[in-house]
Amino acid sequence: MEIIKTALRSLLGNRTRSILTMLGIIIGVGAVITMVAIGRGAAQQVEGFVAGFGSNLIIVFPAPPNSSGARGAAGSGATLTLDDSNAIANESFSIQNVAPEANGSAQVIYGNSNWSTSFTGSTPEILNVRNLEIEQGACFSDADVRSAAKVCVLGPTVVKELFGYADPIDAVIRIRNIPFRVVGVLKAKGANSFGQDQDDVIFLPITTAQRRLVRFGTRVDSVRRINVQARDRDSLTAAQDEVKAILRQRHKLTEGVPDDFNIRDLTEALENAESSAEVMSILLGAVASISLLVGGIGIMNIMLVSVSERTREIGIRMAVGARPSNVRVQFLTEAVVLSLLGGAIGIASGVGISKAITEFIKWPTLISPESILIAVGFSAAVGVFFGFWPAYKASRLDPIDALRTE
Amino acid sequence: MAIIEVKNLVKIYKTGDIELRALNDVSFKIERGEFVCVMGPSGSGKSTMMNILGCLDVASSGSYELDGINVKTQNRAELADVRNHKLGFVFQGFNLLPKVDAVENVELPLLYRGVASAKRRKAAVEALERVGLGQRLHHRPSQMSGGQQQRVAIARAIVGRAPIILADEPTGNLDTKTTVEIMNIFTELHKEGITVILVTHEPDIATWSERVLRFRDGQLIADEAAPKGVQLDNEVKPEDI
Numbered sequence: 280m281e282i283i284k285t286a287l288r289s290l291l292g293n294r295t296r297s298i299l300t301m302l303g304i305i306i307g308v309g310a311v312i313t314m315v316a317i318g319r320g321a322a323q324q325v326e327g328f329v330a331g332f333g334s335n336l337i338i339v340f341p342a343p344p345n346s347s348g349a350r351g352a353a354g355s356g357a358t359l360t361l362d363d364s365n366a367i368a369n370e371s372f373s374i375q376n377v378a379p380e381a382n383g384s385a386q387v388i389y390g391n392s393n394w395s396t397s398f399t400g401s402t403p404e405i406l407n408v409r410n411l412e413i414e415q416g417a418c419f420s421d422a423d424v425r426s427a428a429k430v431c432v433l434g435p436t437v438v439k440e441l442f443g444y445a446d447p448i449d450a451v452i453r454i455r456n457i458p459f460r461v462v463g464v465l466k467a468k469g470a471n472s473f474g475q476d477q478d479d480v481i482f483l484p485i486t487t488a489q490r491r492l493v494r495f496g497t498r499v500d501s502v503r504r505i506n507v508q509a510r511d512r513d514s515l516t517a518a519q520d521e522v523k524a525i526l527r528q529r530h531k532l533t534e535g536v537p538d539d540f541n542i543r544d545l546t547e548a549l550e551n552a553e554s555s556a557e558v559m560s561i562l563l564g565a566v567a568s569i570s571l572l573v574g575g576i577g578i579m580n581i582m583l584v585s586v587s588e589r590t591r592e593i594g595i596r597m598a599v600g601a602r603p604s605n606v607r608v609q610f611l612t613e614a615v616v617l618s619l620l621g622g623a624i625g626i627a628s629g630v631g632i633s634k635a636i637t638e639f640i641k642w643p644t645l646i647s648p649e650s651i652l653i654a655v656g657f658s659a660a661v662g663v664f665f666g667f668w669p670a671y672k673a674s675r676l677d678p679i680d681a682l683r684t685e
Numbered sequence: 686m687a688i689i690e691v692k693n694l695v696k697i698y699k700t701g702d703i704e705l706r707a708l709n710d711v712s713f714k715i716e717r718g719e720f721v722c723v724m725g726p727s728g729s730g731k732s733t734m735m736n737i738l739g740c741l742d743v744a745s746s747g748s749y750e751l752d753g754i755n756v757k758t759q760n761r762a763e764l765a766d767v768r769n770h771k772l773g774f775v776f777q778g779f780n781l782l783p784k785v786d787a788v789e790n791v792e793l794p795l796l797y798r799g800v801a802s803a804k805r806r807k808a809a810v811e812a813l814e815r816v817g818l819g820q821r822l823h824h825r826p827s828q829m830s831g832g833q834q835q836r837v838a839i840a841r842a843i844v845g846r847a848p849i850i851l852a853d854e855p856t857g858n859l860d861t862k863t864t865v866e867i868m869n870i871f872t873e874l875h876k877e878g879i880t881v882i883l884v885t886h887e888p889d890i891a892t893w894s895e896r897v898l899r900f901r902d903g904q905l906i907a908d909e910a911a912p913k914g915v916q917l918d919n920e921v922k923p924e925d926i
């Protein structure tokens with residue numbers, strides 16, 4: 280305590296210099312925190328994406344018309360149908376859930392309230408695929424899908440907009456003026472990492488959507504995409520192969536004819552994105568660490584100047600009984616206090632800058648407690664490491680020589 | 686047993702190729718409680734002698750025993766402890782820390798002895814009161830006169846109740862009145878049984894002591910009783926002035 284007080288006083292005695300010295304550490308630590316926050320922000324965005332979709336997901340899209348000569352010849356805009364989806368569900372061994380999607384946006388009305396939102400027609404499996412849970416009521420059933428029942432499940436935002444605090448279950452709302460009975464409400468999920476409200480949704484049986492709300496291409500039963508969830512991580516490749524084989528067979532694609540669909544392994548894509556976000560974190564952190572190192576050298580420089588300036592003081596202290604270790608600890612403490620103080624200010628500014636980046640540039644940042652801990656540890660280490668040589672030099676002074684210097 | 690015993694002490698300074706014997710074969714003993722003056726012309730080695738006695742410097746050869754401790758065998762940390770416990774040094778140039786006040790300057794030896802803060806403060810205030818600076822506790826050196834600064838330095842030398850006070854021309858920069866005040870303090874310390882060794886140029890000052898060691902060209906040329914001068918000012922106390 281005593282030592283820290285002495286160190287602080289000595290640093291305050293030379294305020295301008297102390298602040299300039301700290302600047303190196305402030306910038307270093309601030310840069311580390313900001314850079315890591317940016318990197319982590321990116322990583323978290325990717326993670327959020329994964330969480331929003333469920334794991335081991337494969338998505339099958341119809342191939343865009345211009346990319347496939349075969350389909351162009353067939354003259355059809357949409358190549359994936361509900362039957363394709365059912366076939367995958369029935370014939371593939373490696374999958375857990377299949378959820379086709381037919382989606383669009385619509386005006387929904389209940390009483391005097393109306394709200395513009397998006398709807399997704401699917402099967403009950405969509406809940407697993409999207410990592411969704413029911414808060415109240417139930418999801419529509421497979422029977423509802425077969426009979427194209429006019430029932431729907433609402434996201435909490437839609438409920439709030441249409442019903443306020445009233446009970447929505449069994450109420451009848453109008454989607455594009457068609458009456459639908461509300462059978463369930465989803466658990467709130469909040470905004471995803473892109474800031475989209477994941478609760479502003481309506482789910483309904485895909486058959487109902489196809490017949491009454493949307494139409495792609497020429498066929499009634501075409502779907503926008505098919506979400507396929509593999510049983511586990513290891514089944515992913517097998518699942519892709521199976522899906523491909525099933526669809527090729529169903530679409531009667533002979534050898535050499537390109538696929539009229541695209542299979543995307545979302546997990547792999549996300550993992551790639553995640554690991555590149557990770558690499559970015561590390562790179563940014565490394566660049567920032569260099570500035571911390573430079574800051575440390577600044578501290579060493581100033582401490583060396585300080586030692587030679589205060590040689591007489593050191594001599595006086597030694598003359599009255601300061602041991603070499605006392606002198607060493609004194610200067611080391613000054614260096615550490617200097618760098619920790621700089622570190623603290625650096626953390627504050629790093630956090631501030633990160634927040635500002637999110638606020639003004641809308642770039643996601645994530646300030647992790649570890650990065651702060653690391654910054655504190657690092658700046659203390661910088662203080663000790665770069666303070667040691669000057670402190671050691673001070674402690675090796677001869678009392679009489681030190682007293683003789685002016 | 687003598688509190689200080691030096692034998693065949695030699696101190697050689699090397700400046701380039703030139704070797705200078707600042708001390709040449711010096712031997713003497715000082716008993717506990719003595720009041721000794723060290724005199725001699727400029728450059729005769731007085732300060733060199735004092736710095737060695739004060740364990741601030743080491744001799745080139747010869748032996749020095751301080752209160753039974755063979756100084757040569759002590760490492761740097763042990764020497765620091767010897768300075769702290771056995772010695773109080775008063776310099777001609779005061780050597781106070783400029784950025785802290787009187788109390789903190791005086792506390793310094795106790796700080797390195799590991800004395801708790803409150804006890805330290807109490808002892809420092811007492812020491813400052815003893816030298817007549819009870820009213821100047823929180824002045825910095827720059828806010829005090831030379832005599833006051835020297836009294837702070839003396840307070841620092843006595844705060845740890847060291848048995849030996851070494852003073853190298855403590856009154857060298859001071860006027861007669863202040864010199865008398867300072868010498869009175871040393872006399873008092875001597876009366877309490879503290880061993881006082883004092884370097885001076887002025888024969889007047891030597892009359893306050895009991896014994897004079899005379900140096901010339903690095904050699905001890907005389908070890909004699911102090912001259913019995915007329916010490917008119919001897920009984921003047923600081924508070925009378």
Ligand SMILES: Nc1ncnc2c1ncn2[C@@H]1O[C@H](COP(=O)(O)OP(=O)(O)OP(=O)(O)O)[C@@H](O)[C@H]1O
Pocket residue numbers: 698699700705706707725726727728729730731732733734
């Ligand atoms: N650090 C040093 N390096 C080289 N020579 C030195 C050093 N210190 C002292 N000397 C020389 O040693 C001799 C004795 O010096 P010292 O300071 O002991 O004299 P002194 O008796 O104290 O003189 P003064 O009365 O002027 O203070 C002098 O010739 C001086 O030049």
Ligand SMILES: [Mg+2]
Pocket residue numbers: 731732733853
């Ligand atoms: Mg001298």
